[in-house]
Amino acid sequence: MASPFSNVTDLDSVFHSFDKDGDGKISAAELTACMRNIGEELSLEDAEAFVQLADRDGDGLLDLEEFVKLVEVEGEEERDRDLRAAFKMYEDEGDGCITPGSLKRMLSRLGTSRAIDECRTMICRFDLNGDGVLSFDEFRIMMMMV
Structure with a gap:
């Protein structure tokens, strides 16, 4: 399964669309708002936990590099779920x-x-x-x- 974000340029565009205030960082509030805009509900508490998971520099925000790593991990988890479903069929x-x-x-x-x-x-x-x-x-x- 290919990631919906096939290259860094795609991820860069997504990152900048999430970064509403243009400061080069995504806050938990920005993440929650963007997820709501695409029809997904994400509580502020869950968004904060999500940001904390990927926040390597400890500033409570996601920079582009942290965002890319987070999306790559999520993509791997999705592929793993798909593979497990296929495995169960066999x-x-x-x-x-x-x-x-x-x-x-x-x-x-x-x-x-x-x-x-x-x-x-x-x-x-x-x-x-x-x-x-x-x-x-x-x-x-x-x-x-x-």
Whole structure:
């Protein structure tokens, strides 16, 4: 999943749209107001906690660099959530891993029929610990490589 902000120029534009007073910093109040403008509710307390999370220089405000780091972390968390949802689709047996059988079933549902041996081979390429199944971490690596 790509971040909606594909480069620093995009993030710079977003940062400046949030920085209503033009001081080069985003306050919790500015963050709350901007989130409300895009239809998201964010309490001042939550905005303050959010700012504090990324505020590296301790001034209670976000500069551009801090904002970029915060957005990158949020993007990673969103990708992780998406990957976990995809993993759960393949891991339909509920045992926390993708087995050759669960991979075969999911591929069939997606219209791509594979023999069980082909599924074992697919899993083997990314099965880092050699247990014959894919854990979430192995699945994440596989998805980054495809």
